[in-house]
Amino acid sequence: MKNRIFLVCIAAFFLTAAAQAEPVGGVKPAAVLLNQSYTDAPGPTGPGDRQALDLYLPEGEGPFPLIVWIHGGGWQLGDRRINFAPIFNRAGFAVASIGYRLTKEGHPFPAQIEDCIAGLAWLKKHAGEHRIDPDRVGLIGHSAGAHLAALMLACGQSGIFSRQLVRADAAVLWSPPVDLALARGRWPATSAFSNPRDPFQTKFFPTGAYDERFAIYASPTTYVGAGLPPMLIVHHERDTLVPIGQTEEFVKLARAAGDDVVFHHDTRDLKNPHAIISAELYDEAIAFFRQKLGAAAK
Amino acid sequence: MLHHLVIKHVRRLFGVAAICAFASALSVSATEAPVVIRDVAYLPASRSEKLDVWLPPASFAGPRPTVLVIHGGGWAVGDKADPRERNFADTLARAGYVVFSINYFLEKTEKLENGRVRILEMPWPQNVADCKTALRFIRKNAATYRVDPARIAVMGGSAGAHLAMLVGVTGNDDNLNRLGDYAGQSNQVSCIVYFYGTADLRRFGHEHFHGATPQETEHNLDIASPRTYITAKTPPLLIVHGANDTTIPVALSRDLAADLKAAGATYDYVEVPGAPHSFDLRQPGADLTGTVLTFLGEHL
Numbered sequence: 001m002k003n004r005i006f007l008v009c010i011a012a013f014f015l016t017a018a019a020q021a022e023p024v025g026g027v028k029p030a031a032v033l034l035n036q037s038y039t040d041a042p043g044p045t046g047p048g049d050r051q052a053l054d055l056y057l058p059e060g061e062g063p064f065p066l067i068v069w070i071h072g073g074g075w076q077l078g079d080r081r082i083n084f085a086p087i088f089n090r091a092g093f094a095v096a097s098i099g100y101r102l103t104k105e106g107h108p109f110p111a112q113i114e115d116c117i118a119g120l121a122w123l124k125k126h127a128g129e130h131r132i133d134p135d136r137v138g139l140i141g142h143s144a145g146a147h148l149a150a151l152m153l154a155c156g157q158s159g160i161f162s163r164q165l166v167r168a169d170a171a172v173l174w175s176p177p178v179d180l181a182l183a184r185g186r187w188p189a190t191s192a193f194s195n196p197r198d199p200f201q202t203k204f205f206p207t208g209a210y211d212e213r214f215a216i217y218a219s220p221t222t223y224v225g226a227g228l229p230p231m232l233i234v235h236h237e238r239d240t241l242v243p244i245g246q247t248e249e250f251v252k253l254a255r256a257a258g259d260d261v262v263f264h265h266d267t268r269d270l271k272n273p274h275a276i277i278s279a280e281l282y283d284e285a286i287a288f289f290r291q292k293l294g295a296a297a298k
Numbered sequence: 299m300l301h302h303l304v305i306k307h308v309r310r311l312f313g314v315a316a317i318c319a320f321a322s323a324l325s326v327s328a329t330e331a332p333v334v335i336r337d338v339a340y341l342p343a344s345r346s347e348k349l350d351v352w353l354p355p356a357s358f359a360g361p362r363p364t365v366l367v368i369h370g371g372g373w374a375v376g377d378k379a380d381p382r383e384r385n386f387a388d389t390l391a392r393a394g395y396v397v398f399s400i401n402y403f404l405e406k407t408e409k410l411e412n413g414r415v416r417i418l419e420m421p422w423p424q425n426v427a428d429c430k431t432a433l434r435f436i437r438k439n440a441a442t443y444r445v446d447p448a449r450i451a452v453m454g455g456s457a458g459a460h461l462a463m464l465v466g467v468t469g470n471d472d473n474l475n476r477l478g479d480y481a482g483q484s485n486q487v488s489c490i491v492y493f494y495g496t497a498d499l500r501r502f503g504h505e506h507f508h509g510a511t512p513q514e515t516e517h518n519l520d521i522a523s524p525r526t527y528i529t530a531k532t533p534p535l536l537i538v539h540g541a542n543d544t545t546i547p548v549a550l551s552r553d554l555a556a557d558l559k560a561a562g563a564t565y566d567y568v569e570v571p572g573a574p575h576s577f578d579l580r581q582p583g584a585d586l587t588g589t590v591l592t593f594l595g596e597h598l
Contacts, residue, residue: 020495039511039512039513051512101512108500110504111503111512114508114512114515115512118511118512157416158414158415158416158417159416159417159418159420159508160415160416160417160505161505161508162508162512162515163420163508163509164511206500206501206502206504207501207502207547207549207550209547209549211547212544213544213545217505224416225410225414226411226523246570249357
């Protein structure tokens with residue numbers, strides 16, 4: 001019975017990873033660059049190559065502010081394919097989706113954050129060729145992707161996870177696990193995170209087992225302090241996978257340090273309160289990025 | 299005492315003769331203290347790190363077997379004269395070994411006003427370059443310090459164990475041996491004493507070996523992980539690990555022992571019941587001095 005509860009939780013975690021198919025809104029972007037390797041790996045890349053990114057550019061001269069999507073999937077599943085780029089393109093934003101190596105494919109943390117940082121570094125380096133404004137970059141992610149986006153925002157310039165130093169200017173975090181430490185993060189005993197047999201513990205941790213020290217090292221909460229760029233955090237009060245309590249604590253710490261945090265306490269009637277992505281959240285994110293990054297091409 | 303230790307995969311049990319030899323060494327140490335020569339320069343003038351030489355009492359006729367001690371501290375902190383390293387050096391020098399305890403390049407960090415830490419300089423590969431330089435410095439100056447250049451062991455705890463083992467297993471690795479000074483001196487060691495370290499950086503220590511790109515990081519994790527180099531010819535290794543280590547899990551050392559066994563290498567594995575991370579030879583209930591001196595006696 002317990003196992004079944006874990007499986008349901010895991011399934012819920014991955015539900016939002018599969019967000020491909022037809023473009024939402026039916027508008028195709030003006031230029032698309034798919035499967036671009038952000039490493040020095042030789043040879044062509046394909047959709048299955050994790051260390052690659054997709055780039056969707058709006059029509060116009062640019063330079064465009066850039067929104068970087070980090071996919072979810074519990075660090076173990078999911079891929080970078082998206083269908084919502086046109087929504088941001090129409091609002092004047094370039095969109096990049098960065099893939100990263102997955103824990104289930106033999107790459108424990110911090111491979112995921114290293115790759116996300118390398119992807120953003122590539123985008124900054126090649127911004128000119130692709131009409132991107134490297135000084136107006138927003139991050140957006142859901143679930144594990146929001147965790148990675150939060151780490152990029154908080155640690156991109158600290159050298160904690162990569163020798164490459166990258167700055168992002170704002171972030172939208174949807175249902176983010178910001179604290180992976182079991183007690184500090186208030187994870188319920190029924191959570192997949194608390195199950196020693198769950199891939200979160202066996203694949204995320206390099207030693208193959210939960211390690212408090214490593215969980216703290218891997219948690220955005222650890223790095224909250226003054227000087228964080230603006231954040232919009234959306235978390236549903238009934239999220240049964242990632243407890244809202246850890247986000248509330250994160251927001252409290254960030255605000256106490258003087259950071260600019262908008263906290264959207266989601267109370268909608270949702271079948272799965274972890275899978276919160278919706279048209280209204282896209283609109284909210286666009287309004288937030290417009291305010292923090294500026295919308296139109298400069 | 300030995301019966302307090304859980305000894306797994308031990309290829310040779312300690313002989314009565316060796317224990318008697320150790321007892322006679324102890325009786326000498328009770329009366330004569332080592333002479334310590336502090337802060338000897340072994341790196342280029344631009345570098346501030348130094349080494350200490352612990353000379354055994356003059357009653358030990360030279361040239362002597364020698365141990366290079368590399369301190370721990372997560373590749374970021376620690377010192378050649380920390381309590382553990384002083385305990386190692388003092389114990390071994392009293393038993394007739396020349397001991398070199400070194401400082402080497404550490405990770406440079408900066409504490410920000412908000413309490414966060416920024417890494418300014420990664421320690422790799424300068425840390426192993428310094429350790430290799432120290433080994434060759436010892437050989438170059440063997441006559442000065444009564445060192446037998448054919449009998450040198452390397453030893454360390456925690457991050458120091460990682461570096462000690464890396465130095466020990468890469469004696470023939472041109473890629474790492476080209477780092478540092480005194481090229482031309484041998485890079486070989488006779489055996490390795492490894493206290494609760496990590497031989498697989500993918501499982502512990504990853505964050506101190508970043509490259510400029512994910513590919514470079516993968517490359518670093520390969521060439522900086524001692525387990526990469528394990529063969530039947532790996533110098534004899536003494537592994538000591540606390541069963542209650544909450545910093546570096548004991549499973550890493552159990553797996554290292556399994557890897558050494560599979561490769562046909564020579565090793566002893568000593569798991570200390572109840573011991574946490576970081577202890578020296580005075581671990582209560584465990585005669586680690588005898589264990590280490592017996593191991594060195596057999597392989598050095």
